[in-house]
Amino acid sequence: MFEKVAIIGPGLIGGSMGMALRQRGLATTVTGIGRRRESLDKALEVGAIDKATLDLSQGVKDADLVVLATPIGAFGELAPQVADSIRSEALLTDVASSKAKVVETISSALRARPDVAYIPTHPMAGSERSGPLAASASLFEGSICIITPLSNTFPESKGQITRMWSALGASAISMSPQAHDRAVARISHMPHLAASALMAALDQKDTDLCGRGLLDTTRVASGSPDIWLDICKTNREHIRDALADYIALLQEMADALQDGNLAPLRNVLEAAKQKRDRLLETRERPAPPPQQ
């Protein structure tokens, strides 16, 4: 599918992509580009990449696919370097968890490079762990990958990225960066903050008693604060709106507990169970065919 793939930041997501591309024979060579030798050595060790370099321009220049997989905070510095080094006709993609601001940063860096096809994506897969040691070739199997093509994205470039994600086991779904940011604020970013707030609010003497439920409810709160702060910075308004709606619903429940009329609480418990059970059912069915 690709000759040379360059992955800038072969950590959890980038490393899993490299590993999956290599194991499935979808790339001839995968080069990992990073800032720290130690981290690149780990990526080599786990088989996420074939080669490693600290020199971005060297690592990028021959690649037919370049993946920007660092935390979002580094994009402002890296995107212009990629724009200077990437070869003509290459595909550039990123895997960031927020899209509108990221697309702006990268598109702006590529202004003088209309010969490069940029297709933003967001694989809805991950883990509370980070770094190449957490990478797995099966990370994307059965997952959704959101593609947010731009008005000037060539259909053939979008098709190629879609086929790649399908080959990695994900169902690709296409929407605008704005629609992505609104939806993902609700199903991922705000729930992350909600889980973190739950854990942060608790005393150790209480949590020492807890069962499996709390550990699962707060699993994502073990994620990297830096990565999540970057996401919050670049999707601030949508997360704020989602959080306001969540607080309003919790306040209704608190009022019901105060009044002793628990009917609103029952409604929430029942709606939640129905929605989650239905969602699980759809996940147990085979994935839909990929959109082109």
Next chain:
Amino acid sequence: MFEKVAIIGPGLIGGSMGMALRQRGLATTVTGIGRRRESLDKALEVGAIDKATLDLSQGVKDADLVVLATPIGAFGELAPQVADSIRSEALLTDVASSKAKVVETISSALRARPDVAYIPTHPMAGSERSGPLAASASLFEGSICIITPLSNTFPESKGQITRMWSALGASAISMSPQAHDRAVARISHMPHLAASALMAALDQKDTDLCGRGLLDTTRVASGSPDIWLDICKTNREHIRDALADYIALLQEMADALQDGNLAPLRNVLEAAKQKRDRLLETRERPAPPPQQ
């Protein structure tokens, strides 16, 4: 350890107790008592009980250990029936998720039975599933079981219940019903409502895109609304207070997102990660020796 054990409501928790007591040779006979033949047949089928009866008084009368394991809402009706049938010197325990009001209900039913030892417990283990088909002999392994002895609990009865929970794989911890209700409101009841509210607030078209994170954060929201409404009714004040604290923290985060000064958000993300990582570490260490 016991001759005859009677389990009223051999569902997820009661059924798992029966299964574990039987598999570990801790009871000669386990009788399941229920309201529906169909459910008792399932409990027999999965090996949670040896015998089944719809007749509470018949099932309870010879037992040296009686376990009240139905939803809390049935306690008001069942406790007086147990008090009428339970034999002298028998141990009575319940496994309800809230304690102060439950202890009041059961103690009041037992007023004329000072010859019966009642020791309330709350195994901090469970699942979003319910019923005997969800039961497992290993459910309590590595878990905490909170015991809330009463002022008139005999030390030997408390010792016996503690040894039983240890034999089922749980670490028993002792505290007052009031201290239990305050702590468990924070680590279980309020987080359950928080997870349910997250799920209830979402649209299907958004959740269809979600990753594993949301499924885990909201896992407990697939639990039975009836069981959880009973818990909310009987621990209303503590849950209300815990929810108020949670809402206040979320509001600080919403304000930070509004202002664009994300320092308070970083504090929450970092405190949450530290607390959860520490909690996981303690869980990976061997369980502490049981308290007597």
